[in-house]
Every structure is written in structure tokens, then in C-alpha cells.
Amino acid sequence: MDRVAEFSIDDRDDGGRVLALSGPYLISSVAQIEDGIYAVEGPVARIDLSDVSEIDTVGAWIACDLAREHDAEITGASERAQRLMDAVCGMESDAETSAPREPLGQRIFHSWSQKIYGARHGTRGVIGFLGALILAAGSVIRHPSRFRGKALVRQLELVGVKALPIVGLMSFLIGIVIAQQGAVQLQQFGAETLTVNLVGRITLRELGVLMTAIMVAGRSGSAFAAQLGTMKLTEEVDAMRTIGIAPMEALVIPRILAAILMMPLLGFYASVMAIIGGAAVSDLMLGIPFWNFLQRIQEVVPPYDLYVGLIKAPVFGLIVALAGCYNGMQVEGDSEQVGSRTTMAVVTGIFAVIVLDAFFAVFFTRVGWA
Amino acid sequence: MAENAETQNERVGRHERFRGDYPIVVEGLVNRFGEQTIHDGLDLKVRRGEILGVVGGSGTGKSVLMRSIIGLQPPTEGSIKVFGRSITDADPDEALGIRDRWGVLFQGGALFSTLTVGENVEVPLKQFYPDLSPELMHDIARYKVLLSGLPEEAVNKFPSELSGGMKKRAGLARALSLDPELLFLDEPTAGLDPIGAAAFDQLTLQLKKALGLTVFLITHDLDSLHEICDRVAVLADKKVIAVDTVPNLMELDHEWIQEYFNGPRGRAALTAQALDELRQHMDQPIAAQTIKALDNPRPKKDKT
Incomplete structure (x- = not known):
């Protein structure tokens, strides 16, 4: 059961290239494949999840993200995978996670001027x-x-x-x-x-x-x-x-x-x-x-x-x-x-x-x- | 041999979700502070995939029970197993193996005040999975924040810039950051206005369904108990005196339970719930109404 997350690209007769994911796609297991899977060159027509053994929201997020990037369709999702993808897909945002920071010079100037003004x-x-x-x-x-x-x-x-x-x-x-x-x-x-x-x-x-x-x-x-x-x-x-x-x-x-x-x-x-x-x-x-x-x-x-x-x-x-x-x-x-x-x-x-x-x-x- | 196989089955591997029936098993818990005994032989089993409400008067040790289960308060006696692993006498590495499988929302949110909401959500990620790329971490933090029902702009705000309800949601986002199977909520709706509290209840319910969570919910909010809890555990006399659905509990002949659920506020919550249900069907013909009511029974009814 402790298999690692893997992916492969197959050319199938029925509809172009398929990115097949297999193994557990969990927050604890995606770190090794993350770089590789995002480096996959398009076009990818389908993303196949049928061999995915375990999935959590991070796995679902990656699947959605890939599908969006390649404009691909997701197939073979288990009931749980589908539920998770429904929950997290469409939640992409480009908001900055850190607080906005000014350049150092401005920050020093600002903090001093605020002190004096305050x-x-x-x-x-x-x-x-x-x-x-x-x-x-x-x-x-x-x-x-x-x-x-x-x-x-x-x-x-x-x-x-x-x-x-x-x-x-x-x-x-x-x-x-x-x-x-x-x-x-x-x-x-x-x-x-x-x-x-x-x-x-x-x-x-x-x-x-x-x-x-x-x-x-x-x-x-x-x-x-x-x-x-x-x-x-x-x-x-x-x-x-x-x-x-x-x-x-x-x-x-x-x-x-x-x-x-x-x-x-x-x-x-x-x-x-x-x-x-x-x-x-x-x-x-x-x-x-x-x-x-x-x-x-x-x-x-x-x-x-x-x-x-x-x-x-x-x-x-x-x-x-x-x-x-x-x-x-x-x-x-x-x-x-x-x-x-x-x-x-x-x-x-x-x-x-x-x-x-x-x-x-x-x-x-x-x-x-x- | 059979028992051995069962314990094997109940233990979880690294990439495996917990398959056993009871993610939390508390047996014979005793908590004593000096002369004062808080718990005396307390037993509790939490079923996988349920929302278990925990109620009790002030000082009956609801929070102490939660703190014991998550390992913040070493119990005086008794055993606590989470995902089949003992919390009480686990070696630190094993305990760490459990810690990334639960999320905890403390009463005040307990957000780190020097970090933004997004950075708060990233803290557990960085702690447990430092190999993830920063971009993916930011992505995860962002969708968890949105998943908790906060607006996009909240991601880079500091906790001090948020209202009480938003702080709770941000705390929830951090609790969810590792995709836990088990979620502990300590009075999540306390201090929220009724609309905010109802929204938080619905959020809890949605997340439980979508992510397949087991939720341990400490609450005083009778509406939450009626609306979202599958079962309710009642703490009194230093023990869990009953664990059951709300309607079944109301039939029990115990002074505190009767006062709690059948007191003026308990009845008001019940009436409100009944009215809610009626209102949902008001604009429809009676037949459709009945069919709909039969087709989509409220979640807590079909579990009884």
C-alpha cells in the first residue's frame, strides 16, 4: 500500500495523449512527482485517475490544475476523487499569501516618518x-x-x-x-x-x-x-x-x-x-x-x-x-x-x-x- | 490471533486513510488536577465519518477531554487511542505520525499573529512537508482559505485585521491545511452572530461531506446540535453519561439532559428547526412537499 505516486504518458488510439496518474496522490506523497508532472509538455487530451489508489484535496487540486493547464478532460475519477474535485476545483486564485512588502529603503523611511508623525x-x-x-x-x-x-x-x-x-x-x-x-x-x-x-x-x-x-x-x-x-x-x-x-x-x-x-x-x-x-x-x-x-x-x-x-x-x-x-x-x-x-x-x-x-x-x- | 489482525487493520500506514470504525477510542480516562477530579473513568468512542457533538455544563471538562485526546493534557489514568494508536504512551515519532492527520480549531482561532492568514495555513505544510514547492504551498493555502469560506482578499491579511467570524474561518483553514481525517472544533460558533453561526454550521457540514471528515465538536449551541450533529455525547458526573442522537437523548430520564434539551432554549431551538423545515416547502403543493421531504430527509434523521 505504501506505493509512491507515479505518472506516465501514453499515446492511445482513441483520443490523443493520456496522462495517467497512479498510486496515492496525497499531500504526503506528491512532493516527489510535483516537478515532473508540471513539466509535462502538452498537448494532453485526458488525465486518467483510474489507477489512483488514494486521493486528498491536494491530489484533487493537482489534477484540476493540470486539467486547466492542458485544457484536458479528467476521466476515471473515483467517487471520492470526484467529490474532492468538486470541492476544490474553481478555487484558484492569484492572491498573494504574504503581506505586501515595500522595498527596504521605503520601509525604513516609512517607519521613521510614522514614528515622527505618531x-x-x-x-x-x-x-x-x-x-x-x-x-x-x-x-x-x-x-x-x-x-x-x-x-x-x-x-x-x-x-x-x-x-x-x-x-x-x-x-x-x-x-x-x-x-x-x-x-x-x-x-x-x-x-x-x-x-x-x-x-x-x-x-x-x-x-x-x-x-x-x-x-x-x-x-x-x-x-x-x-x-x-x-x-x-x-x-x-x-x-x-x-x-x-x-x-x-x-x-x-x-x-x-x-x-x-x-x-x-x-x-x-x-x-x-x-x-x-x-x-x-x-x-x-x-x-x-x-x-x-x-x-x-x-x-x-x-x-x-x-x-x-x-x-x-x-x-x-x-x-x-x-x-x-x-x-x-x-x-x-x-x-x-x-x-x-x-x-x-x-x-x-x-x-x-x-x-x-x-x-x-x-x-x-x-x-x-x- | 483474530484480535491481532483487527489491531493490524486499525493501524494506519503512511498513505492510508483510517479504515477502522472508531478513529477515537477513550477508555477509563481519569483527569485530576490536585484535589479536583474532572474525569473519572470516562469512556467515549467516536465513529468514523460522523459529527459528534460534545455538550456539558461549564466545568464538566469538555475542553480538557479534547486537550487529552490531542495530547496537550497528559491524562492521570486511562487510555486514549487515535487511529488505533495510543496517544498516552506513544513514543514521540509515533505521536507525530498522528499529528498530521488531525486539525484543531481552538476557541479564539489561535492564529499566529505575526503571520498573514495564508502564511498561517502554510505553517503546518512547511512543518510536515518541506519538500513541496513554494508555488504548490501557496496554491494549497489559497484554496484552503477559499474552501473555508473566506474571500480571496483575506489571504494576505493579518489576523488582527479580521473579524471574529473570519478569524474562526481562518483557523479552520489552518486546521484543514494537512487534509486531516479528524477535525476538532472547540466551540466554533461561540461569539458569532446567529447568521455567522448558522453559516459556520453549514460550512462544517459541507466540509465533512466533501472531505469525508470525522468531526469532534464541542459546542453550547443548541442549533448546531440539532442541525449538524449526527450524535451528541453528554458530559456529566465526570463521565460521558450518554451518546446518542438528539431525539433519543431527549427521551432519557436524566435531570441535566432534560433541563438542557427541554428547557426554554432547547425547545426554542427545536421549534426553530421545525419552522425552518416547514418554510423550505412553503411555496410548493403539499404532494411535492411530502415527496421532497421523503426524498431528502434531513441528514440527522436517517441516521437514527
Whole structure:
């Protein structure tokens, strides 16, 4: 039964040339004969299917296609073959199966011009979102009873408390790396005691808060975008509106407030953990005792380093939460958008934080907190 | 010896259509998720060439049953044979030998969103028969799309550009791309408007007749059950409690079945069907009407 599909051309007395197909004409068996059978030169008067043992729509399609090409007549079709041919013949079409593609140059040009043109929606969207947020904040301030305390506490837990382990571990390791790498360089000048200054100032001023902001963007900014996006897709947001709950008040404000409130705490905690990491390494590598390290920190780090960090932290929190909530609320259409919007929330959040950090660095140096 | 010959007969060769009586045989199926038992000793045989409707309340495991049969959900216990080959303990190569003989239409269509409809249909072709020439593959993809009742322009559209009903049809085209003998449809008419649903039912029926398919149809649609199903399997109490034609099922004394078929919606579907039949003969004299009704009985009646 496992014969292969074959074909032969006979010259018969009764009516010109006959293309006789034999064996199974199935999707699994036609690949070997496909090239040969289409290369048959005409004229062919009849296509004989009487020796075909098995046939499916692909076989029927080929028979029809050949008959059309050679203007031939099909004979000897079994009842099943006839049924299949009735179903698929006349279904020829020359529609392209792939999506139309433009030449590469045009595609690049188009995609860029679309990005630039589409940016105006983005700008308007951001401004609109900020406006709606300020309005919602205003109405919550005027009617404090509308404020969602429970939602805020829940978000405080998710953004802050649940992040403690990972932020702590990350900062501890960063402290270790700074102390260890710094010590190696400073040893060349015999100034390894300055490791204390290095660790203390860089973590409190810059890295503690910056790394925490990046972590919060990855943990919470993405979660905001994904949660709000999914809620928009499942029409939960619309349901809220019809009940008379403003999504801005119920969903966005608690999240943004939580990020603003938790960022300074997390940032300070991260700096402390980094200093502890640095102290541990200094104890082991440089022979500076652990407690001496901590005491020296108080002497060499000016208090405004702490202020710099604590002033930046809530701003970073605001930026990260805004990016998350804005992108979440922009989700429309299909679930694919949830993914792309979440990515965008994290990327824009981290990017904006780093750009702002550069401005802050220049600003604080100018005002004398160097 | 006799049994051996029978199993030999029921197994299919590469180029051979399945000749046995029951392409799907489920015996003693048990599906358990943690504490929850979905199926407990479920038996089901699907006859070759029939449209078997599967009904049951929400949570009775209709989809789990389908997923078990197509090998997506390894059962806790029991045996499932498709085309005489065991799904449950087949080695992967054997299982692959079955996979190109069935087509599955998932509830949402499950089209690959980055590919056009035509490319979607070509995916199984490329996977199983990479030797086919691209031209023939395009031809096959195009006629399958037309066969599923989509317009020609739909071939190079992306799934996101299609309506719900068109997505289902595109999913059907992909399910049919390998010329399967067995077609699994998971609630194909759910979410379609009545006209679209009726058209899809007719399409299923036509394709079954033209291509000689065996169809495993999960549905909630009472109209589909009345119109196109040869037999209906009822899932309840973690088992298949009955497999029979709709009229026979309606006689059974089971609470759920009675509520299902003789409830307000069940009766409405029945009335609608009767009215449909009447309407078809309205403009003819009574004699011709009777003769015609006798000559062309509705498909589900002559099978009883």
C-alpha cells in the first residue's frame, strides 16, 4: 500500500495523449512527482485517475490544475476523487499569501516618518494624562473622603515592603563592588582609607537612589503598566467609570503616591545596605574595622549628600510611576499591546530617571552641595 | 490471533486513510488536577465519518477531554487511542505520525499573529512537508482559505485585521491545511452572530461531506446540535453519561439532559428547526412537499 505516486504518458488510439496518474496522490506523497508532472509538455487530451489508489484535496487540486493547464478532460475519477474535485476545483486564485512588502529603503523611511508623525499623539497623550492626573489630585484634595486609603496601603506594601529583600541584596553587593574596586585603585596612591569617602558619598548621593529607582521601574513600573493595561482590556476600567468611580482617583493616584512615598525610604535603605557592604569588604580586605568604617562615614560624608539623595528619590518615584500608569492607561485593542506598553513603561521610566539624574548632578554642584 | 489482525487493520500506514470504525477510542480516562477530579473513568468512542457533538455544563471538562485526546493534557489514568494508536504512551515519532492527520480549531482561532492568514495555513505544510514547492504551498493555502469560506482578499491579511467570524474561518483553514481525517472544533460558533453561526454550521457540514471528515465538536449551541450533529455525547458526573442522537437523548430520564434539551432554549431551538423545515416547502403543493421531504430527509434523521 505504501506505493509512491507515479505518472506516465501514453499515446492511445482513441483520443490523443493520456496522462495517467497512479498510486496515492496525497499531500504526503506528491512532493516527489510535483516537478515532473508540471513539466509535462502538452498537448494532453485526458488525465486518467483510474489507477489512483488514494486521493486528498491536494491530489484533487493537482489534477484540476493540470486539467486547466492542458485544457484536458479528467476521466476515471473515483467517487471520492470526484467529490474532492468538486470541492476544490474553481478555487484558484492569484492572491498573494504574504503581506505586501515595500522595498527596504521605503520601509525604513516609512517607519521613521510614522514614528515622527505618531509622536504628536504621544505628546498630546502625555499632556492629557498629566492634566487628568492634576484634576483628579485636585478633586481628591477637595474631597478627602474620596481618597482610597486601602488601595494606597496595598500599593505601599507592593512597591516598598515587598521590594526590601531584593533592593537590600542588590545594594549590599554594589557596596561590596565599589569598596573592592575603589580600594584596588586607591591603594596605588596609598590612599586606601579614602575608600570610606568613596563608598559613603557615592551611595548616598547617587547610586543608592539611582539603582533603587531602576529596580522600582523594573518591579513596580512594569507591574503598573501590565495591571492597568489588562484592566483596560477586560473593560474593568470602563466598568469603574460607569459605576461612577474615577479610574484616575482609584487606580492611578494610589500607585503614584505609593511610589513617591516609598522611593525615599527605599533609597535611604539601599544606601545604608551599600555602606554596610562596603564596610564588610573594608574589614576583610583593607583591615579597616567594621565599626571604624561606619564612624568614619559620619565624619567624611557631609549631611547634604543625604539631602541630595532624599530630594531626588521622590522625583524618581514620580517619574517611574507616571511612566507605568500612563503606558498602562494607553493600552487599547489586543493583548499584544500590554506587552509592548509594559516594555515602554520600563524603558522610558529608566531613561527619564537617568536623564533627570544628570540634571540633578549639575544642579546640586552649582548650588554648592558638591 | 483474530484480535491481532483487527489491531493490524486499525493501524494506519503512511498513505492510508483510517479504515477502522472508531478513529477515537477513550477508555477509563481519569483527569485530576490536585484535589479536583474532572474525569473519572470516562469512556467515549467516536465513529468514523460522523459529527459528534460534545455538550456539558461549564466545568464538566469538555475542553480538557479534547486537550487529552490531542495530547496537550497528559491524562492521570486511562487510555486514549487515535487511529488505533495510543496517544498516552506513544513514543514521540509515533505521536507525530498522528499529528498530521488531525486539525484543531481552538476557541479564539489561535492564529499566529505575526503571520498573514495564508502564511498561517502554510505553517503546518512547511512543518510536515518541506519538500513541496513554494508555488504548490501557496496554491494549497489559497484554496484552503477559499474552501473555508473566506474571500480571496483575506489571504494576505493579518489576523488582527479580521473579524471574529473570519478569524474562526481562518483557523479552520489552518486546521484543514494537512487534509486531516479528524477535525476538532472547540466551540466554533461561540461569539458569532446567529447568521455567522448558522453559516459556520453549514460550512462544517459541507466540509465533512466533501472531505469525508470525522468531526469532534464541542459546542453550547443548541442549533448546531440539532442541525449538524449526527450524535451528541453528554458530559456529566465526570463521565460521558450518554451518546446518542438528539431525539433519543431527549427521551432519557436524566435531570441535566432534560433541563438542557427541554428547557426554554432547547425547545426554542427545536421549534426553530421545525419552522425552518416547514418554510423550505412553503411555496410548493403539499404532494411535492411530502415527496421532497421523503426524498431528502434531513441528514440527522436517517441516521437514527
